[in-house]
Amino acid sequence: MASRRTRRKQKKRGLGAAGFFLALFLIALLAVGAAGWMILTPFGPSAETFVDIAPGSSTTRIAQQLESAGVVRSQFAFDLWRWVRKGKLKAGEYRFDHPTPLTDVYDRIARGDVYTVAVTVPEGASIFDVAARLEQAGIATRKEFLDQQASLVALVADIDPQAKTLEGYLFPDTYRFPRKTTPAQIAAAMVRQFRIEASQIGLKENVHQVVTLASLVERESALDSERPLIAGVFENRLAKHMPLMTDPSVIYGLEVENQWRGAIHQSDLKRDTPYNTYLHAGLPPGPIANPGLPSLRAALDPIHSNYLYFVAAGANPQGKSMFATTLEEHNRNVSGYRHAMKKAGRQ
Numbered sequence: 223m224a225s226r227r228t229r230r231k232q233k234k235r236g237l238g239a240a241g242f243f244l245a246l247f248l249i250a251l252l253a254v255g256a257a258g259w260m261i262l263t264p265f266g267p268s269a270e271t272f273v274d275i276a277p278g279s280s281t282t283r284i285a286q287q288l289e290s291a292g293v294v295r296s297q298f299a300f301d302l303w304r305w306v307r308k309g310k311l312k313a314g315e316y317r318f319d320h321p322t323p324l325t326d327v328y329d330r331i332a333r334g335d336v337y338t339v340a341v342t343v344p345e346g347a348s349i350f351d352v353a354a355r356l357e358q359a360g361i362a363t364r365k366e367f368l369d370q371q372a373s374l375v376a377l378v379a380d381i382d383p384q385a386k387t388l389e390g391y392l393f394p395d396t397y398r399f400p401r402k403t404t405p406a407q408i409a410a411a412m413v414r415q416f417r418i419e420a421s422q423i424g425l426k427e428n429v430h431q432v433v434t435l436a437s438l439v440e441r442e443s444a445l446d447s448e449r450p451l452i453a454g455v456f457e458n459r460l461a462k463h464m465p466l467m468t469d470p471s472v473i474y475g476l477e478v479e480n481q482w483r484g485a486i487h488q489s490d491l492k493r494d495t496p497y498n499t500y501l502h503a504g505l506p507p508g509p510i511a512n513p514g515l516p517s518l519r520a521a522l523d524p525i526h527s528n529y530l531y532f533v534a535a536g537a538n539p540q541g542k543s544m545f546a547t548t549l550e551e552h553n554r555n556v557s558g559y560r561h562a563m564k565k566a567g568r569q
Contacts, residue, residue, distance in 0.1 A: 264321040338398035345514035390433040390509025436521035437509035441470035453524035466499040474510035
């Protein structure tokens with residue numbers, strides 16, 4: 223009898239232990255299932271939400287930010303997944319606008335997929351155009367960018383001591399900036415790109431003169447193939463001490479003085495600004511736009527010819543510039559241009 227009771231007690235203890243381990247197994251299974259649900263099931267905001275992670279933030283702090291912003295369900299689940307992945311999280315501003323698995327949120331922060339805004343500087347854009355584009359992108363106000371030019375000009379002081387602004391050195395390209403980028407950081411990125419491109423084409427000397435000439439070529443020519451020839455025309459006129467008589471330079475002078483009315487008038491050609499190349503011989507005081515590589519190359523290596531005049535392709539419905547060696551020939555080209563414009567219904 224004693225042995226039977228002993229066996230029953232041992233059996234009960236065995237069943238109790240098995241039940242205990244079964245309960246532990248079920249609890250662990252539920253925990254794993256809950257963790258998997260929190261990690262893998264999409265969650266997050268349906269509207270645009272930004273999370274700005276400061277440099278040096280701990281994983282716990284980042285997880286708290288994400289949960290507080292409604293990007294992840296649980297900061298503990300995020301901490302758990304970071305422990306599993308053992309990755310390094312990167313600072314910056316991140317944008318979330320739809321529910322997504324926590325794994326995707328983690329991956330974005332681990333690879334530093336910060337939110338940026340694209341800003342395109344087209345060839346021939348002036349500093350005023352760049353400032354307007356920055357304001358449109360919501361990165362900096364036009365006034366803020368322009369007002370800082372006096373201090374930002376230090377970025378090019380070594381290559382152009384005569385520069386009064388960064389005009390000519392904001393290299394045309396598409397840039398991506400975080401929303402909190404400062405005007406100084408924006409300008410530095412564009413100037414850095416200019417230096418890279420200038421170095422590749424061998425622009426090291428007479429930078430002020432070359433970039434100024436290139437900016438005139440950029441604004442006067444619509445065809446890359448004609449740019450070296452137009453640069454040569456300007457060089458010929460400079461050599462003969464003839465005024466360059468370029469409308470884009472006159473317009474730029476009006477913009478500088480906040481007098482530009484959107485269309486050039488005869489009276490504008492008589493307005494005495496430093497950029498009025500009808501009244502003043504030689505190059506204008508500085509660049510009037512930010513030239514691209516074709517114009518910079520053209521200014522570095524103009525085509526030598528006898529031409530002293532041209533009607534720019536940009537205004538000609540025939541799609542090409544017309545060059546002349548004499549004023550009489552040029553006047554005939556102008557007459558032909560006006561006839562073509564009238565025929566095209568532009569006058």
